[in-house]
Amino acid sequence: MRDKQREETRRRVYRSALEIFRRDGVSGCRIDDIAQKAEVSRGAFYFHFATKDDVLIELLREGEAPVEEAITALPEDTKLEKVLEAVDEALAKFWENELTLWPDVTAGALRLYASADAREVQPVRAALGRRFKMAAERGELSPVLPPDTLSDFFLANSLAAMLAWCANPALGLPVVLGGVSHLFLEGARGGKS
């Protein structure tokens, strides 16, 4: 009962915060406005979230779920190329309409990964790492670099692509992600078909 109440308030604060972020920008908005929309005191915001960035990190975590599901939904022997296509599609679907928030989300993510808490659960990283390993065993990848490293490069690459897309959104997120992935795979294959 208490748990339910807390989660309900937390979600209300969370959704209100994202609304206000989209309207006024993350750094420009006032916590008071978020609290007012959620019909709680300003203190309640800080009870649930230490900073504005923590709201964005929760959004980032929610965005990981569909990507992880897209990976695990595929048979284990799926060619890596198809796995990466699925990742791109899931990423694009979730973030395509968050152009305004994405720079701040990334900034928050950076602070998170650079901090000590980076050792927390990273479901997408783990799931994708497994697929890269299997692909390497099937001979789909150049053996020059370890599959773990390649997997991390791929994710960093996609992140960078989304930044590039923010600066110049005309191309559309699916096209940008697809282009970068193609380039990456060419390099990772290292001459192999």
Place this chain on the structure above:
Amino acid sequence: MRDKQREETRRRVYRSALEIFRRDGVSGCRIDDIAQKAEVSRGAFYFHFATKDDVLIELLREGEAPVEEAITALPEDTKLEKVLEAVDEALAKFWENELTLWPDVTAGALRLYASADAREVQPVRAALGRRFKMAAERGELSPVLPPDTLSDFFLANSLAAMLAWCANPALGLPVVLGGVSHLFLEGARGGKS
């Protein structure tokens, strides 16, 4: 005389801000401490820099100069591989000891590039774009993607590599940048030697 005075104060505020940023973190530090170290009023900080991020953007701009010089110092017919090596070296030299600041610098850069001011001078982007174009004419690159696009991908790639390096600095920045560039070139060549 007035100009000289202003620039001197501005530089003192700039250097003090970076010192305090490194000591207390960007979001954690107080403007008062910066102003006190620079021996000016807090208002003087805001006179020269609208926000803390603007100080970081100035650092980013200063970091572009040595990279641009490293590019233009090479003969025009230098192989692209050598150009990228020079870029990596200049990047690593400037940022290697800024591990603490780099996540915040990137975050500031994102806000800049996502904003309307993104149309400002981007000397590195221009200089590197020229080299990619010349390399394409010499047949060093796959003709699948336009050289401009490849050039932007390379920069985004290096940015992503520096993020990855922040999360896991054990490898050392030159190694990480070199690895990513190698991977990129393999892909950009598209099977060509």
Place this chain on the structure above:
DNA sequence: ATTATCTATAGATCTATAGATAATGC
């Protein structure tokens, strides 16, 4: 009775701006 959730609020810090000072232009 104890604890988790949230409110109310004091004190810290920031942002915006009116005004002081000294250099510049005429």
Place this chain on the structure above:
DNA sequence: ATTATCTATAGATCTATAGATAATGC
């Protein structure tokens, strides 16, 4: 005289925390 640089400070907003309330555990 006018303008650019900087200071002083009022008002806005945030952060930290003491205390109220209501659910939980015994």
